[in-house]
Amino acid sequence: MIKIFNSFSSNKDKFEPFEKNMVKVFICGPTLYDYTHVGHARIFLTYDLLCRHLRERGYDTDVLVNMTDINQNVFNKAKDESKDYHVVARFYAQKFAEDLNILNIKSVNRFAYVSDYVEYMESHISQLLEQKIAYYANGNVYLDISKDRKYGMLSKQSRNQLQLHRLDIGPNKKSQEDIMLWNCSDDFGFSWKSKFGSGIPWWHMQDTTVALENFGANYDIHGGARELLYPHHEAHLAQYKMFSTSENPVKMWMHVGLVLSNGEKMSKSLGNVVWSKDLAQKYGQNLLRLYIFSTHYREDVNFDEKQIIERRQLLQKINITGTKTSKKTDSELSVLVEAFFAALDDDLNSPKALEIFENICSKVIAGSNIGYDDFQRICQVLGIVL
């Protein structure tokens, strides 16, 4: 039985997909204005591990990543470089794909450029207007959040708290916490024509539409970094529910911890950003995986290259073990192999799984036998390629 910590329930919940053997996963993807950094890499490595493990456990996976190209940062970059924003976005999308590839992340099978979905966003927003769940204010369109009694439950905030936020500020909003769906401003330098006037579909609505068009009324896992919990995921859930018959159209909300650098969040202004491609080139994807997986995904990691290097010993042991596989696994090691997978069943406890794997390798090097198939299963789930 697979258990996953669900941010909505704040509990390790037993995982059962809506469809028997198919797991639909939505991962909040990159905004296409810069290269992939370690933080992004960690997110996608984590879900890659999850999907590999789900497949090991007999599920099929269907993984969707939104590629955000309607965003102020992308527009700014395009203006700075005097290019069409599409050119900028596609350039970084290409780089992102390359970065995933270098890291042997093969789980993602749907990449959705949000700008390809604008007409659907328009139609979704229209539906909400017709149902009087959304309203106009100063030309913008907002979601009337009072229609969702459970709004705030994902980020664990009371109504009072929610009202304090300076979210999507604009005149004539019915309520301060209402979420913007369409922004009619022309100040962005780029805009789309719609029946609401020209403007841009707002951030949260982009993902809601992408999810609806790809997955329909529900899906199993929504993933992303913890920092997206509020307002992004809270807003997405509120919107999504309006199109679903279920109160819980998304089974699991899985949030990955941040990668810090010198104890602080990576950001360009602090100058502490580490690019994924540089690390992959320097250390290789195997080592990077062993490093990332040696911390539980919900914890923050203080990025430290020394610790990547420390993982070399483990990789070496794995390499040696790979040359010593047998036809059959000793019963003593079979227990450990099962324990490896059981650790991953328990909210993807990869540090524990790696410890068990290291133990297995030590025993094989000392003379015990592991079957080729068992060894391969483990490497396959970890994404290690020898």
Next chain:
RNA sequence: GGUGAGGUGGCAGAGCGGCUAUGCGUUCGCCUGCAAAGCGAAUCUAUAGGGGUUCGAAUCCCUUCCUCACCUCCA
């Protein structure tokens, strides 16, 4: 200020009521032409501070202090 997650040996990081992981590091052996890797052994005996509960707490409760994240865009 509000909300959430944390504070474990030199470092990383499990354990989440009793048997005090594990890895790196350090030291010494074996191996090797030398080194690296590997193997063996030794080393450090930790749980932020203060109160409780208990026969017994890193693990439960209270409290103080500290760290990080979110609350504008952010993976």
